[in-house]
Amino acid sequence: MKEEIKAQIIKQLEKDIPEISQIKQKIKLDIPKEDRFGDLSINVAFLLAKPLKKKPIEIAEQIKSILESFPYFSKVEVAGGGFINLFLSKEYYRDVLKQILKEKDRYGASPEKNKGRINVEFVSANPTGPLHLGHGRGAVVGNVQSNLYEYIGYKVEREFYINDAGRQIKKLGESVYARFRQIDQPDYPFPEDGYHGDYIKEIAQHLYKYEREKILSFVDEKQAVDFCSEFAKEMLLEKIKEDLKDFGVEFDIWFSEKKLYTTGKVEEAIQFLKEKGMIYEKEGAVWVKTTLYGDDKDRVIIKSDGSYTYFAGDIAYHYDKFKRGYDFIVNVWGADHHGYFPRLKAAVMAFGVPENWIRVMFIQLVKLFRKGQEVKMSKRSGSFVTLKELIEEVGKDAVIYFFLTKDSNTHLNFDIDLALKKSSENPVYYVQYAHARICSVFREAKERFSFDPEQDFEADISLLKEDQERVLMKHLAVIPDLIREAGEKQQPHKLTQITYDLASDFHYYYNHFKFLIKDDENLMRARLYLLKGIREALRTLFKLMGITPVERM
Template identity: 40%
Template sequence: MNLFADIRTRVVACLDQLVAEGTLPAGLSTDAVAVEPPRDAAHGDMATNAAMVLAKPAKMNPRAIADALAAKLLADPMITVAEVAGPGFLNMRLDAGVWQAVVKTALTDPTYGQSTLGQNAKILVEYVSANPTGPLHVGHTRGAVFGDALARLLDYAGYNVTKEYYINDGGAQVDVLARSVYNRYLEAHDLSVEWPEGTYPGDYLIEVGEALKAKVGDKYVEKDEDHWLADIREFATEAMMDLIRTDLESLGVVMDSFFSEKSLYGTGLIEKAIAELDEKGLIYRGTLEPPKGKLPEDWEPREQTLFRSTAHGDDVDRPVQKSDGAWTYFAPDIAYHYDKVQRGYDQLIDVFGADHGGYVKRMKAAVSALSDGKVPLDVKLTQLVKLYKNGEPFKMSKRAGTFVTLADVVDLVGPDVTRFHMLTRKNDATLDFDFDKVLEQSKDNPVFYVNYAYARVNSAMKKAGVFTAVDDATLAGVDLSGLTHDAELGVIKKLAEWPRLVEIAAKGHEPHKIAFYLYDLASDFHALYNRGNDETALRFVQESDSDATQAKIALIRAVAIVISHGLGILGVTPAEEMR
C-alpha cells in the first residue's frame, strides 16, 4: 500500500474524465503529475501539481484546470477537501478513515513499504574494494556501510541485487605486502629486519608472518626474492582477505561475490575488452596534451594507445596501454566492467572513496561504450570521516600503525551505532564521528533517539498487556476510529509516507534518507508520548478503557514495525529496551 501512489491514481483518473468530457484536450501526458506532502502541513494532507504541469500543453489557465479537477476529486469518498491555492496548486485533505487504514495495513501486511519499483532488474553494487594490504580503515567503514545499506534498500525496492568486492590484487602494492610479510616471517625466526619507506609495518602482519613460518618453516630464510615473492604474495593476499572478511562480518556486511583483479591478467580478458572498444572505433594511437596546471619536470609527449572516452562524455581521452606495451591502471578496470556488462546486469553501481573523484567520468564512459549506452553506471563517492574522542581528533591505531581501523570503531561503539551514524549524512558530505556523542543518550543522537522510540513502544505494550490483549493479530482487528487527535493523525501521516520515501531513496540511491525518515518518525512519536504527560486522553495506556488502549497500542505498534523495517535496511538491530 502506497497511499500517495493511490491518490495519484485517483487524480489521473479524474483528469482522464475531464479529457473524456472535453474539458481537457486529448493526448496530454500525465507523467509529470505528482502527489506529495504539502510544504506546510497546515495546507492539507496532500498536494498535486497536476494543473501546473498540464497548463502549458493544454493551453489553459492552471487555475481553470485546478478548479475542474477539484470538483471531480470531491466526489471521491476518500477526499474531504480539495482547495486551489496560488496559481493552481491543489491541496487535499483525506477522510480520517483513510489514515486509520494505514495503521491496519502496517500491522497486517509484512511487506508494507516494500516496492516493485525495481521490477526484479539485475543490479550489481560494488563497494569497499580496498587493496588487500591491511585491515580496513574508517574510510572503508563508511563505504562499506553506505554500499551495504544501498544494496539492502534496492533489494527492499524490488531489485535483484548482487553485492561484490573487487580485490585489487594485481598491482605493485601486493608485492610490497609480500615483502612486508617476509619481514615478519624473518622476525618470527628471531632475525632482525629493516623496514624501508613504503612498506607496511603494522602489527597486523605479525600473525601472518608467524603463520607463514608454521606453514613453510625456514624454506624462505636467506633466499632471494625470486624464490619466494610469488608464493608469499598469494599467501599474504589470502591472509589479508580473511582479515577483511572478518572485519566486514563484524559490521554485518557479507558479500555475494569477490572478483580478483589478478584474474584479468594472462587470461585474455583485458585484451578482449580493449578489442571490443577497438571494434567500435574507440581505440587509437595518439599523444595526449600535457596535464593542466604546473607541468611535471619528467613529462614528455609519448605516443600511447588511447581510449576515445570523450565520445562518451569524458573530458579527455584516456591511455589504456603505455608506450612500452604495459597496460595502464585503467585497462583492467575497463576489463572488470566489461565483465560486469557481459554478466547481464541491467544497472551498475560503484561506491568509491572521495579520492577516486577523477575516475567517475572515465568509468562511466567505458561502461557506456562497452554496453552501447544500455547499462547505466552510477558512481557514488563517500567523503571523509573525521574522528573525535573527548572532543579531540582521534587518529592513532596501534594495530595498523598509521590509521584507525574498522575493527577499532566497532570495538568502541558496536556495529549498530557505527552503521546508523555513518548514514546520518549524505554520502558526498564529510562526516564527523565523535565516539562520545554517538553513545550519548539524547535527542541530538539519532541512533539513540530512534532506538528509544522502539524501546518505548515495547515498554508501553508490556504495560498494556497486563490488562488487555496487545498481540498483532488482536491489534489488527481493533476499532481505530478513535484515533482522531491531530497528534495521533500526525504520526499516522508520517507512517503513510514510508512506502513513498522508500521509492524516493531507492531511485536516488540515497540510503541516508531512510535514516532521516526514521529520526523524523521517532520525533513525531516522542512528541505524541510527551503530550500524554499533559493530556491524559493521549496516553497510550488507558487503564479504564481497554478499547481505547488497544487502538493507541495499535498505532504505536505500527510505528515500531516501520522502525524495524527501516533499521533492517540500514543493517541495524532494533533495541528491545534501553539501559
C-alpha cells in the first residue's frame, strides 16, 4: 500500500514541484500510532525545504492544496511544523476490497518471481533418529520464511542437507548392529555412546526378519556395521521425509554430505581457494586465511594426518551453492552454531560474493510443558519428545502456530494444555474461529435470505460508516506491507501477530454489529462484502503459515 500510494503522490506532485525528483528516494510514508493523525503520514515537506529554500510548513500547505483533489484521500491536513497527515477515502478502501477478492489467498503477493533466485536450507537433521522439537521449529521457520520470500517475488529452492558422512552414521550402524546381535545374544555389548530408543530396536528387528542371513554372512564385522549404517540411514531418512510431508514441509533438493567427498567437490573447493591465494600450510596441516574476511583466526581444513576437517566439507557445500548461481542463500541453524557463522561467512566471502550473500536464522530450544511441569522424555526416542508425537497430540496447526509465536532466536515454552483448549485463550483456536465465524455467517445468509456471498456480487461500501468498519478496512489495506516487512526482515513470527490482530478486530465487529439485516439489503451486502475481504486476508495469512482455514468449529 505505502509504495503504491507514494508513487502516486510523487507523480501528482512532479507537475508543480519538479524538485521532488531530487529527494524522492528519501520520501517515507508511515502509519501513525493514533487514528486521529490519519491513515498515513508523509515527510516530503521537510525533504523539500533545502532544494526549495522554504520553511517545511509553507511547503506542506502547498502540497496539501495539490493532494486534496487526489481521489484516494478524503482529507489532508498539515501538522507538527510540516508533517502531512493523509486520511484514505472510501474509494481507496473499495479498491482494496476489490483487490482482495480478485487475488484471494494470494492477496498482495508479487505476481511474478522476478526479484531473484535464492536457496533456503533448513532442518538438515542427522538421519540418526526421529525429528525432535528443535527440528520442528526449524522446519516451520524455514518453510514459512520461504513462503514469505515467494510472496515478495523470489524464486525459492528449499534444501535439506543430509548429514550422512562422519562419526554419527558409524555410531548409528554400531547401535543397530548391537541391537541386532542382542536378539540372539542378550549379553552382546552395546556401544557406550550408542543411540538408544525404541526406533533402534525396531530397525534391528526389521533387519533380523529380512536381512539376518546376509548380515551374518559378512566375514568382517565392520562390513556388517557398514551395512547396518547404510540401511538404518536410508530407513530413517525416509521416515524424516514422511514426517515432514505430513507437517506440510517439502524440499526441492536433498543434498548428500557424503557426495561432497565421493564426487571430488571438497578437493575442487580447496583448489579454488588455493588459486585465490587463500590457502597455506603450517605444522603439517592445510589452513584457510579466514582472518582476511573478519574471522578471529585462520582455520584448518586438512589435518596433519591428511583427513579433512568438518569445516572443509562445509566450505565445499557452500562453494557448490555458490556455483549454482543464487542471488543469496539462507541457512536455518540451531542456536549452538552462533559461534560458527563468522568463520563460515569469512570462507564464503573468499568466493567473491557480497557480505550479505549468506544469511543465517538461528533456532533456539523448545521446552514442552504440561500442567505447569516440563515434559522431557519420549518412550520411543529414549531421550526427547519427537515432533510426530507432539503433532499427534495437539494437531499440526497448533504446532505450527505456537512455533511461530516468538522470534526463532528466543527460547520457546510450548504449553500443551493451552494448545488443546477450545477457547479464545488458545491463539490458534482464536484466529481459526474468526474464519469459521465468517463461513457460518455466509451459510446463514444463503439459508435465510437466499443470498450466497460465496458468489461474486457488488456492494456499496460507502454505507460502511462505523468506526470499526474503517478500522477493519485500514487493517486490510496494510496487511501486504506488514507481510512484506516480515519477509524482508526475516521475521516469520510476525505473521502470528498480524493474524491475531485481524482476528481480534473482526471478533469485536462480530460481537457488536449485525450482518444479516432483513430491512436493509444494501447495508447487509456491504457488510458481507467486507467480511469476504477479511476472510480472504485470513486465508492469505493461513496459507503463508501452513494453517488450515477451518470452516466449522
